[in-house]
Amino acid sequence: MLDEVGRWLQRRSWRAADRPLESLLAAKRRTGSTVSVVLPALDEQDTVGEIVSVIRRELAGRSAPLVDELVVMDSGSTDRTAEVAARAGARVVHRDAVLPRLPARPGKGEVMWRSLLVTGGDIVCFVDADLREFSADFVSGIVGPLLTDPQLQLVKAMYDRPLHDSPGGGGRVTELVARPLINLHWPRLAGFVQPLGGEYAARRQLLERLPFPVGYGVELGLLVDALELAGLDALAQVDVGVRHHRHQDGQALGRMATAICATAERRLPRAGAALPGALSLTQFERAAGADAGAPGSFVPRTHTLGTEERPPVRTLPEYAPRAA
Template sequence: MLEEVERWLARRSWSVADRPLDRLLSAKQDTTVSVVLPALNEEATVGGIVDVIRRELMSDTVPLVDELVVVDSGSTDRTAEAAARAGARVVHRDGILPRVPAVPGKGEVLWRSLLATTGDIVCFVDADLREFSPGFVSGIVGPLLTDPEVQFVKAVYDRPLGDTPGQGGRVTELVARPLLNLHWPRLAGFVQPLGGEYAARRSLLERLPFPVGYGVELGLLVDALHTVGLDALAQVDVGVRLHRHQDGQALGRMAAAIYRTAQLRLSRGHLVRPVLTQFDRAEGGFVPRTHTVDTEERPPMGDIPEYAARAGRRNTGAA
């Protein structure tokens, strides 16, 4: 298994510098690219990300990205206004597929975004990134444009925690990486399995179920492996990722959702309780706080009638 991972790393692990923009534009031809930013209370950063993408990747001279959509999942600040002012098309989560009541969670937003976009390639980018580089998009879109065998690409980067390099991926190192190495060792070569920046062919994404919460990244990666095989998966080093870090309790809830996502894929016969108890110190001692763990998953978007009808209209050339 180690030899297979090493071969994969040699064949399917690249740097953003390996594919210059002029090469991507030459390879793009009729392929369309959509970029999706899932956003919840990201007023401080979302506009800057949108501005960089529009200026660097949607100009007349570099028309790499065809569609830029921010999906707001219920922000209470001015996230939607900041995104729209910077030039993004803003769609509210609840306005997509309204017959299915929305539930909280990042995966829910990503799943619904397939109905709000049209690109042959869909690129997801978290909306809390600081010092954003266009390489986060061009890097992970690149292999999909230049290699027809590649179907799913994750970004690789350093994740500092404050001034400490390499310590930002705490849930990755404590939960996701051990799970993948123990149960899906063919995925052991992914440096950032939980990273929020990845791109895939729509034809693959519409076949995959989407965990509604924090387990979405691990779920999509594992399901992509089983659907198209390891050689269709890749990763690209895009540098350094600076973003807002969660507190310890939020990371605990994230870890529980990721474990639950893995468990559902390992066995449907025996499932642990889908709740997590954490503790806060109060005047009289420690007080338990119990949270539900994300357990719901959305079916493959290709199974949704509204999506199938839209795809049918597109294939027949109807407006």
């Protein structure tokens, strides 16, 4: 297995600079492919505008028309995310406006799934909306291999994630949860540097055949299912440099880890069938004003985590005209 991973790393890992923008535009013209960029967003007013502006300025103008469609999927923001994104030039779609017959579930995977119903690109590129110091390489780098190699189906970004003094310290859930699960159960995916990274591009024909976990498990679920459906050689990764973004606190990371564990368990033989659609996670906080060690100084907080999964969109009657 190590030999297979090593060979895959040699064949399917690149740098964004390996494919200059001019070559991507030529490949796009030659293949007639269209590209949609989707930003799932929840209360990202401080960062979403700059990301949209960079993509429009560097990848969607007349001089570099790589991106045909730029959509911000609002996951129920309570701040000015939608206003800021629209002012910067994105088309903003609220999750509740898509497929209204199905009540929306909270979660990133939910809006990604719904985005397939309101976008039209042959290639769909997902980018998190909380990135700072955003570079257009996060889009062109991962779209590029899909434009130039017809065998590829999904490409993930890889990067450093600095935290304090550690260049890679930001990937705490990746290193403590996702990577051990992958190496234990799907060792063929062990070569992915950022298996939980939110920046990746895929062919629509692949995405429409995959189930989408509604929450934080979506990245792991799509990666594992893409391996099963398309094979390892259809997957790749591109180094886009450094990813700067806000970091979650420990309890938020615990909830993310629970969702990822549930997503993994659903994909293991004999294990996943018994999982409910929603799981509870009990965490603890010290009561305000309580003395350390005093009885009752810690208060339990129970969170309900949605771990259900949406079916492949190609099974929806509303998607039938688009699939055809």
